[in-house]
Amino acid sequence: MAEKTWVRMVTAQTPTNIAVIKYWGKRDETLILPVNDSISVTLDPAHLCTTTTVAVSPSFDQDRMWLNGKEISLSGGRYQNCLREIRARACEVEDKEKGIKIAKKDWEKLHLHVASYNNFPTAAGLASSAAGFACLVFALAKLMNAKEDNSELSAIARQGSGSACRSLFGGFVKWIMGKAEDGSDSLAVQLVDEKHWDELVIIIAVVSSRQKETSSTTGMRDSVETSLLLQHRAKEVVPKRIKQMEEAIKNRDFGSFAQLTCADSNQFHAVCLDxxxxxxxxxDTSHRQVKIISCVEKWNCSAGTPQVGLFVCFSLFCLGQCASHSRSLTLKQVAYTFDAGPNAVLIAHNRKAAAQLMQKLLFCFPPSSDADLNSYVIGDNSILKDAGIEDIKDVEALPPPPEIKDAQRCKGDVSYFICTKPGRGPALLSDESQALLHPETGLPK
Amino acid sequence: MAEKTWVRMVTAQTPTNIAVIKYWGKRDETLILPVNDSISVTLDPAHLCTTTTVAVSPSFDQDRMWLNGKEISLSGGRYQNCLREIRARACEVEDKEKGIKIAKKDWEKLHLHVASYNNFPTAAGLASSAAGFACLVFALAKLMNAKEDNSELSAIARQGSGSACRSLFGGFVKWIMGKAEDGSDSLAVQLVDEKHWDELVIIIAVVSSRQKETSSTTGMRDSVETSLLLQHRAKEVVPKRIKQMEEAIKNRDFGSFAQLTCADSNQFHAVCLDxxxxxxxxxDTSHRQVKIISCVEKWNCSAGTPQVGLFVCFSLFCLGQCASHSRSLTLKQVAYTFDAGPNAVLIAHNRKAAAQLMQKLLFCFPPSSDADLNSYVIGDNSILKDAGIEDIKDVEALPPPPEIKDAQRCKGDVSYFICTKPGRGPALLSDESQALLHPETGLPK
Structure with a gap:
């Protein structure tokens, strides 16, 4: 080993993901093994990602971690499981330029520093733990010269946070539940990369939650123990849906994709209610999710007759009758999905649908009058231009969505919107200026 | 047949009922045959009932009906089915005193007048159609001297409104789904009468609904067509629950009764969400149901350790942890159940629990300051006295329920409360002054 002064660092960036076929329920709480397969879309890391720098140095006397600048404990079982698993796969590292040589066995004794940063609010319920554990495991694997591919790494990230395994790839990703008792075959595979279906536009309505939600760990445990519908969902419903969803994604069949996404989100919440x-x-107290679901369902319903234009009034037709009578005719424009929190994730068929959706959303959930539109719609907000919205006056002048009877404007219900799209998987950042730790001290910059 | 001037009348009173194991989904839409058995408790007709007078006279030139004083059409299929079925069972009637003799075959030609009145708001979502069709069929059967027992009559009332079949008996009632294609074995039976478990107190929170709800007919149809959980519920979950519920009712086991009632209400709403x-x-927009469910769940949860008193603070213990860790210890005080509308039906173990529940409900949902307490809590409001509440000042002085952290008072969320109890089945009213039709003209009084 080289002299005690060196610090070796790796910085990586990993995306978040949102499940379109949901993961709800573990068959093994420690290994984090799910009761069913799930499928997610990876979100563009330009708008939502975790950046993590991992460092090793003989000068470090303990493992330490900083999250968004604040030191946090690594003593939790989930961190310890990831660190143990990745250390077991560490290989020899040699950096002749810097005079660093780390033998395989040295990794057991060397301590690590980790600094992690989310480019979005951690508490906003945007899968920060998924991106975070994926990034930790990915960065450590590179630091330690581990030979495992991303699927193999995903099985380690899974032990930090189940959905983290799906953040090891871009595009659309399947988490295979696996059969092995040790969890070795419970890992993520990429279905298609982010270029396969790049016309999709994803809009996240971030809402502030005043109420304490049930943590997903506790919620899943309660569901597994008490819901009489959960096992039926896991064993009978999801396996078929997974196949249908894979087919829909492969064929870029938005109608099927949207139907499956909405139905699976609703079924996950049905199991929660059961x-x-x-x-x-x-x-939530202000009924935002139901408003959003209702808005999307009515639009998808009215959009079944595109020849008369999207903005022609179908209110009466839609209220109640649409669902059962014209299901087969509908030309779905938007899918919705909700995780174990209040945010809505909306997936629009293409930019045109996204621009129309943005108009409807901004009508129903306008910013406060003194708000800056560019901080109310963030991410790729070029969609605003497509929607003909340049400033707050354009928002105020929006017509009510014709398919929603008595559409009301609810200021303050949404904190902000993030516009994004399917994105790539983890990446190494070679530019040292992007590292979150100081190259000499290994402490946060 | 006697001369044309006579009018023969019968007046009956029939209760409403609330399902504790829910009916959701038809296997035959016309005959109204359900996909599973259901169990209900009949509500005391003193507080919630339909009174119906049926009359026959050779002077009537068509079938006519008045509901709450307003003439309505009898041309709908559901009315026609009930009228046809009951006419087919009509027998000879002779009233020597009045000089009336109706032969069996005369019923085909004679026309009927029907006047029906609910002693509660029809639009409040309180199963008025159940009581209404049960009362119509029961009264007609008596008028026509039909020999069928109440179970056989329930199979006719079922064709008017599914849940109406359960209003043919008092106490606890099971609607057996049956197997026959013609629906002849899909009928109600009494499990126990209203005296068997008469300590139960039922409190209904009637709430005004600003939104248009999905009608249960449309909703059921959509669920049968699209929910992948409904069939599993009907085939696997409900049959076991029915047995458990019958056992709980037989043994007056309130813990099991409450657990099954709440779980089945939640599962019905889960299927709706699916x-x-x-x-x-x-x-609903003001989140009332979730507030009520949360209130009951937390109380039932905190009440698990009665030795320290119901009003000792268990907030922290209850928030999240209680459910999974102390489920077996809990001593349930109250069950909740919600139908296809916004009203909450709460069933308290006994008067003591009901008085405590009333205190909690009036804390969380107080009347407006100028309200008359006797029109805010109606029915058997002697429970107010048990709760130590005499006037609005007592309501204002109520302490927050200790098991609810940050309990808030939401004025205006509840329109009024109805206090009632399990009640008797249909009854004939022999006092002619209670008839809704004029004994000579056969027209509404």
Whole structure:
């Protein structure tokens, strides 16, 4: 080993993901093994990602971690599981230029520093733990010269946070539940990369939650123990849906994709409601999720007759009748999906649909009058231009969505919107200026 | 047949009922045959009932009906089915005193007048159609001297409104789904009468609904067509629950009764949420149902350790942890159940629990300051006295329920409360002054 002064660092960036076929329920709590397969879309890391720098140095006397600038404990079982698993796969590292040589066995004794940063609010319920554990495992694997591919790494990230395994790839990703008792075959595979279906536009409505939600760990445990519908969902419903969803993604069949995405989100929340005591993730005090679901369902419904234009009034037709009578005719424009929190994730078929969706959303959920539109719609907000919206006056002048009877404007219900798209998987950042740790001290910059 | 001037009348009173194991989904839409058995408790007709007078006279030139004083059409299929079925069972009637003799075959030609009145708001979502069709069929059967027992009559009332069949008996009632294609074995039976478990107190929170709800007919159809959980519920979950519920009722085991009632209400709403597009009966704009469920769940949870008193603070213990860790210890005080509308039905173990529940409910949902307490808590409001509440000042002085952290008072969320109890089945009213039709003209009084 070289002299005690060196610090070896790796910086990586990893995306978040949103499940379109949901993961809900573990068959093994420690190894984090799910009761069913799930499928997610990876979100563009330009708008939502975790950046993590990992460093090793003989001068470090303990493992330490900083999250968004604040030191946090690594003593939790989930961090320890990831660190143990990745250390077991460490290989020899040699950097002749810097005079560093780390033998395989040295990794057991060397301590690590980790600094992690989310480019979005951690507490906003945007899968920060998924991106975070994926980034930790990916960065450590590179630091330690581990030979495992991203699927193999995903099985390690899974032990930090189940959905983290799906953040090891871009595009659309399947988490295979696996069969092995040790969890070795419970890992993520890429279905298609982010270029396969790049016309999709993803809009996230971030809402502030005033109520304490049930943590997903606790919620899943309660559902597994008490819901009489969960096992049926896991064993009978999801396996078929997974196949249908894979087919829809492969064929870029938006109608099927949207139908499956919405139905699976609703079924996940149905299982939550079937839990004792019931879990209400979709039941926030200001009714935002129901408003959004209703908005999308009515639009998807009215959009079934595109020849007369999207903005022609179908209110009466839509209210109640649409669902059962014209299901086969509908030309879906938007899918919605909700995780174990209040945010809505909307997936639009293409930019045109996204621009129309943005108009409807801004009508229903306008910013406060003194708000800066560019901080109310963030990410790729070029969609605003497509929607003909340049400033707050354009928002105020928006017509009510014709398919929604008595559409009301609810200021303050949404904190902000993030516009994004399917994105790539983890990447190494070679530019040292992007590292979060100081190259000499290994401490946060 | 006697001369044309006579009018023969019968007046009956029939209760409403609330399902504790829910009916959701038809296997035959015309005959109204359900996909599973259901169990209900009949509500005391003193507080919630339909009174119906049926009359026959050779002077009537068509079938006519008045509901709450307003003439309505009898041309709908459901009315026609009930009228046809009951006419087919009509027998000879002789009233020597009045000089009336109706032969069996005369019923085909004679026309009927029907006047029906609910002693509660029809639009309040309190199963008025159940009581209404049960009363119509029961009264006609008596008028026509039909020999069928109440179970046989329930199979006719079922064709008017499914849940009406359960209003043919008092106490606890099971609607057996039956197997026959013609629906002849899909009928109600009494499990126990209203005296068997007469300590139960039922409190209904009637709430005004600003949103248009999905009708249960449309909602059921959509669920049967699209929910992948409904069939599993009907075939696997409900049959076991029915047995458990029958056992709980037989043994007056309130813990099991409450657990099954709450779980089945939640599962019914879960199936609604699993429907495409999703049906949200529990998602009203002011979040009342979730507040009520949360209130009951936390209380039932904290009440698990009665030795330290119901009003000792268990907030922290209850928030999240209680459910999974102390489920077996809990001593349930109250069950909740919600139908396809916004009203909450709460069933308290006994008067003591009901008085405590009333205190909690009036804390969380107080009347407006100028309200008359006797029109805010109606029915058997002697429970107020048990709760130590005499006037609005007592309501204002109520302490917050200790098991609810940050309990808030929401004026105006509840329109009024109805206090009632399990009640008797249909009854004939022999006092002619209670008839709704004029004994000579056969027209509404």
């Amino acid at each position: 839990t004792s005591p019931p879990i209400f993730y979709m039941n | 429907t495409s597009p999703p049906i949200f009966y529990m998602n």
